[in-house]
Amino acid sequence: MPKQTFLNLPEEKRQAIVNAAVDEFAEHGFKSASINRIVANSGISKGSFYQYFEDKMDVFKYLVDVLTKEKMDFFKGKHPPSNKLDTFDYFRWLVKVGMEFNSAYPQMTQAVSRVLLVEGLYYGEYFAEYQKLTTDTIESMIKQAMKRGEVDPSVDVELAVMVMDTWTNAITTYILKEGMKQKDIVKWVRSAKTQEKIDKLLYVMEYGLRKTESQFVKS
């Protein structure tokens, strides 16, 4: 974690450093992120950086903390449209609010998810703790869904978690990749077209690609 010196800094200066770090990780990922560039872009000296942080990992972990805090605040202001949604509908609501958040903090989300979801695949040990947070949430949801008899009985917990985790990541990646091309990402995420895309992806997750008696219904 950052040293006290950093936390004592005036808000403005701290923000400049966070912004520079976010941009650096978003553009280069963790391994190729350069402390030299972070320092140059935030207008502080090299020496100061090392008075604020231990190393690159230290500043990255701080960013994750900031993002986590922002996300919790964001979710605090949101409530599901009904308190008797089934688990899949609740998951859908979670995903949509999550994407709304991502569009509100696209650069920071990009930085963190690029490192955790993508580079994390290859440096598992370092970032595993963060990934576990997501899978644990999903796991408890899927267990609830199973208790309620909402899940295909031939599907076990591990498999269901993998499916939902895969789709959470795929949708996040899609929203960031396509959203970054838009001039107004918030508006784009809220647009009927994008919302329907998410709805349809989750519909396929729930009902599959094959033709059966089920049918997608616009919400």
Next chain:
Amino acid sequence: MPKQTFLNLPEEKRQAIVNAAVDEFAEHGFKSASINRIVANSGISKGSFYQYFEDKMDVFKYLVDVLTKEKMDFFKGKHPPSNKLDTFDYFRWLVKVGMEFNSAYPQMTQAVSRVLLVEGLYYGEYFAEYQKLTTDTIESMIKQAMKRGEVDPSVDVELAVMVMDTWTNAITTYILKEGMKQKDIVKWVRSAKTQEKIDKLLYVMEYGLRKTESQFVKS
């Protein structure tokens, strides 16, 4: 593409260079791969490397060509269990043979898929041509499936391609990540447990997570 000088090299020397490059890309990805290390590990001099290849991209593209050729040869020796499989069963067969191939060339698959699937997300322009090959194959398959009425009519081509592409990548990533931990990856991929995992993932892709009247049946 590599220069003629490289292609004239004795098989053994060429192989040493390919192996060193594969290991380097598999471990570090494209951006962080070091020509210095490739050179050191393959026992050639820096100067020779630049007589064989233009740069890092040149040697990587050569690896993709080698992998593509190996894969085509591999598939040439395989034939679907029946010639009247429906499209999803054919896709399942493709995925399984693909994973069999991946386990036969795990390091090379790791190197190429890490760069194309993962880094490709962020350096789209450079590697887009390779990704398009996969999506084009999937697209023609899904169009055929639609013609045959096998696909949920509320699903459009673009969505179905995204779903199948996502699963192809997720399964490849899973097989490589877990397989690399095994002492005998080929045996592990062929094991009943791994095959059932693939079957179940594809079952969920086809029929969804939700409880309906459909049921997974062991093949």
Next chain:
DNA sequence: TGGTCATGTGACCAGTTAGTCATATTGTAG
């Protein structure tokens, strides 16, 4: 043998990296 051309080599260059540290500046308290 001598000559010619392809191939091989590693020292070298300019640029980057993470991290350190002696010095300079600033803030605060007496």
Next chain:
DNA sequence: CTACAATATGACTAACTGGTCACATGACCA
């Protein structure tokens, strides 16, 4: 104003990067 501690600085080191090039070695032919 003085004295002391907290903070800020950027020059510096050692290790790396991709790429070049003058030269050495080898092969082949006359």
